[in-house]
Amino acid sequence: MYVEREQDVLRAASMYYLQDLKMEVIARHLGTSRSTVSRLIKRAREAGLVEITLRPASTRAPGLGRSIASAFGIDTYVVPVPDSASHIERLDQVSMTGAKLLSSWFDSNMVLGVAWGTTLAAVSRFLSPKPTRGSHVVQLNGAANMRTSGIEYASDLISSFGTAFGAAVHHFSVPAFFDYSDTKAAMWRERSVRRVLDMQRRADIAVFSVGAVAGAVPSHVYAAGYLDDADVRVLHDEGVVGDVCTVFLRADGSWQDVPLNERATGPTPVELQRIARRVCVVAGDNKVAPLLAALRAGVVTDLVVDEITATGLLDAVEPMHVHRRTRAHA
Template identity: 85%
Template structure:
């Protein structure tokens, strides 16, 4: 569609949604048919020019988001959902919101880092096409394990983000965990691996979720053969509650001395902190503990979370969390989008 056609889409949408004009009246203004006006309005919704959001009057989302933002010094986007919503419904609502936010942030000449997982797969299903130029999408952690290469799963996921933004795609053809730390150290010296690591270091946005060790809906890394029984027992013995990019964390956000992390291929929180925008997408009661650990580690700059999970998160927040973030809150402006639930104005 040319410039004139795009202008017609804009004019039709403005008259229909902002001026409350009927399609017949719009058709006369544009000297066209009612069916054409209907198509223009549908195109405005499909391309994201018009976004329709329902916000229940009883929603706790704005207050929840403000509380999380002020406690942890981050931008928070709380997605309203009914208390009775099933896990899959909460996940889809959060994924849809995350996909829209990502499209508003990611643009030409930018690099997007993606950590694979169930939540990110849901985000990928809700992406809409946004053409960019000179952009890249890079896989943040390896996917192979002792049961499967993991290539098809991770490749399809990463490629879907590349296709959505017309971006070049950089896969990371290494296992999720090496058998020995020495093997990882040797592989990290290989030029083919260093090339991908260099792209990761240039990321403008990192998109990830948190994995939960326990819960009714296990995270992909714990359910798909990435860990053997000895690994799982070790994680429990070391007090691990979950992971970010397959790097395991305790409830207090510590991770450096967790033995299995020496074999993990994902970026550590310290390495992720070099990325300007670090977006964590979370839905599910079993994710509250890992999410709190991630927030305590300081690795998150933007959080997209459903209303129920956000409520449980705040119930888990300690006085230490509230006090410990004061310095960071005063020293670092909280970023956000004007008018979005949870933005700190």
């Protein structure tokens, strides 16, 4: 009969975990059976001789998060993803984290402002039910466009947030962009529109992404009929790199004198800044430039971003710091 000895427990664990030997080979070395080896390895774990730790391979996430938080004065949540991850995998991982954070922050008697778009649609799919009382979800920007109404798409997205939190939902049934700025000014005087605008101003949390003008996966506002060719030319001439809530931003974060913004229905950066917590969820190489513009515009308090995009963001910022240090020492 085989007598289990502490020396055998250690030998079996060493051969299995350190030498990567199969149980059958270890059994031959010890002159026992495979089942006994399995029991010895289990004993090693139970006795604390073996500790098993899982960690993402060479993740840079914690350091990246600290660097971004320090550079921009925001709370940053960097989601570890392998370099081989596809765009969809990166988006899903970031959206899952964004959904969990929102659920932890949003509670009864609060107002959540939600912008529509590809990223927010992904976030909505990962929301877990969290019943609240006296809470509201309000759409931040209009959705109607030239090709399709766009309203059903945004309505379903906003409603999914309301359903998850058991909150009253307030839709914003206006175009994403008016044809004329004076039409927008007239609509903003309507009581039905003012009620939604008032609810937006009451928001405790706003959640949005950044739209990118360029890239392999174009943002919804640039791919779904919201802009005509003349609009796109204007954006190009103005040096626009993307948008937040359909308000267009240049690389330096400026937006006030971009002509299309006079017709846009989303909150301006100044209006967004009145909301205490502003959560930006971002994934994708083409989002680096618009994300940097959004950070420079001061619209983000909490950033949820994948590791690869975070690296790209810091790479885009670092040359500026080097340039400034060089000038300072000149």
